Amino acid sequence: MSAQPKLKKVFDRPQCLKDVPYHYCPGCHHGVIHRLLAEQIDNFGLRGKTLGAASVGCSVLIYDYFDVDIVEAPHGRAAAVATGLKRARPDSFVFTYQGDGDLAAIGTAEIVHAANRGENITVVFVNNAVFGMTGGQMAPTTLEGQVTTTSPYGRSAAEAGLPIRVTEMLSTLEGTAYAARVAVDNIKNLKKAKAALKRAVTYQQKGWGFSFVEFLSSCPTNWKMTPEEANARVGKEMADYFPLGVYKDVRAN
Amino acid sequence: MSKVEVVSERCKGCGLCVLACPKKNLSLGDEYNAQGYAYVKFSSDGKCTGCSFCAELCPDMALRVYKQEKK
Numbered sequence: 090m091s092a093q094p095k096l097k098k099v100f101d102r103p104q105c106l107k108d109v110p111y112h113y114c115p116g117c118h119h120g121v122i123h124r125l126l127a128e129q130i131d132n133f134g135l136r137g138k139t140l141g142a143a144s145v146g147c148s149v150l151i152y153d154y155f156d157v158d159i160v161e162a163p164h165g166r167a168a169a170v171a172t173g174l175k176r177a178r179p180d181s182f183v184f185t186y187q188g189d190g191d192l193a194a195i196g197t198a199e200i201v202h203a204a205n206r207g208e209n210i211t212v213v214f215v216n217n218a219v220f221g222m223t224g225g226q227m228a229p230t231t232l233e234g235q236v237t238t239t240s241p242y243g244r245s246a247a248e249a250g251l252p253i254r255v256t257e258m259l260s261t262l263e264g265t266a267y268a269a270r271v272a273v274d275n276i277k278n279l280k281k282a283k284a285a286l287k288r289a290v291t292y293q294q295k296g297w298g299f300s301f302v303e304f305l306s307s308c309p310t311n312w313k314m315t316p317e318e319a320n321a322r323v324g325k326e327m328a329d330y331f332p333l334g335v336y337k338d339v340r341a342n
Numbered sequence: 343m344s345k346v347e348v349v350s351e352r353c354k355g356c357g358l359c360v361l362a363c364p365k366k367n368l369s370l371g372d373e374y375n376a377q378g379y380a381y382v383k384f385s386s387d388g389k390c391t392g393c394s395f396c397a398e399l400c401p402d403m404a405l406r407v408y409k410q411e412k413k
Binding site for chain 1: 354355356358361377379395400401405406407410
């Protein structure tokens, strides 16, 4: 009798993600980042008491994918909406999910002041260095020399300045308790991203203050690259200008 | 034997899993799904270890991984 050893399912979709296809382009990192966040919501058992604030951008339809309550914020105002959600429902887990065109451009005031007030919320910031949904315009995080539809000769530092490093900027504020920059371009970075997100959720659960996780993401469509090339660019050009790592962790012992 | 199941209708053929697999068990196929994407194929010859790197990096959760339990 040779009993066939059993196969164990070691990877499956998180419970709080709906079983529907994403509208994202092939190779876009949004899908992975959604899953990582959903895994943490499941991990902490927060599905029933999670409130999200969605941004405007490619992730505007996040409520179609997460099986939690999500409020659609006006462009850039997700951090302000999340402030209200958290203050009205302090027992809830409140997160925002914002792109760089949303958080770093029109929403700069909201994110800076939410961080400075030390609101007990978790912000997931997806930086793909371009305005994705609207057709690939230059964003505040677009790298110098990068060609976009509104910088056809490449971003010029003389005209547009250099890209904003949001994580570094926010980590200088007293109210920010946790700030990290991660990427999901390879398995090593993905493990670190998971750890950073878990830490960020822990911060909110313990009431330790404002937690912020920036993800470097690819945008194959607007970078005019194949998914493979775009994925490689995240690890090289993007990570060169936006160094990965934990910038602030006030409760680290 | 560990294995990967491809949910062909969810795959967008981006190929990130092909890059991720340390054993080169995944490859872009030549068959198309209803959305018009050429989806990935899994062929292992017993080399798959069930590490799940492919599924972890798949943006569309189109892969399910089954790991062989130790006897």
